Amino acid sequence: MDNLNSDNLNSPQECALVLVDPQAGLGFAVQSMDRQQLLNSLLALVETAQAFGVPIILSTSATKVYSGPPFPAIRELLPDAPVYDRRSMNLWEDAAARQAIVSTGRKKLLFAGMLTEACISFPVLCCLAEGCKPFVVADACGGATVESHRYALDRMTCKGAEVTSWLQVLLEFQRDWTRKETYDKARGLVERFGGGYGMGLKYARDMLAKP
Template structure:
């Protein structure tokens, strides 16, 4: 196994400020696509048992996006006043308690609520990955410049389905393969529709035997 690959047991996940105000002012991506991807990432973390922290900012004014909160009905998002999630000691304490040195993050907006904790966690010696298409900025330029700055600082970019596939990595892992296939079906866009078509064709073949 390659040491630089993400596995279900070698990292923790932070989903940062996927809230309605940030979503409504999103201009780097289609809001529906970011919701879809962030929900897929959240569901994948549940499937693989990855320690996951949800955060919000000034939660009395806006909830976490329902599609993400519904994946974690038992978790009350950690509510902050700091723009930099990493400057809230409860977040850092939670990360330390997981014992993980690799962190994966996604958030709104890329240029503030994702960028700042990524840079801070890197400075504290963590290996940080960020999911570009489960995040988004107030403009395409703001998102792109934040991505470039995080990469320059040493963070590793990835995307939703690359992340999910990296966790599964072998369809012979039957304990998660079925749920991951269902995740692709529900949230995988064209590929998900292709799976449904393939299953339909297989069903027709079986019916003619």
């Protein structure tokens, strides 16, 4: 993809996706949004990263005592990905998980998972101090309450993180629907997960396209 570093938009070549604790046990605690909607956003984000060749780091915590394994739907998309299981709530304090991120060589990090108040915000705040640029994919993050989710987002943005959505990530990577190498996958994801926008794209394809 050409000319993707000429402005302030993110490119797939600059980013890595950090999935923090996408686990059912933590999902029970989410009250900031509908849990199925959260899972759908996580799936859309993972498939977006795969479509554009973005490295994905998958980390979990408390798998044996509370949170359980990653959501089966997430694991189905990433069957061979290493899972960096932690004791600490803060991924940045876990040597193996942190090294997996550093090893990608990417400074722009997309964070998604649970819970926004701790396992998302802690590594985001820490990686800022080391020169990384974190982006919190807010609709793919779940908080314990609507208020505490928002307060955590506010704190992270005040410190320099940026908030985005899975759809913005996809559109920012694609940018131009004439880019044929990712067109089919990107459009397919919008149709499946993009709500009314996806419905409109599907309608245009099925009803308005010339035979």
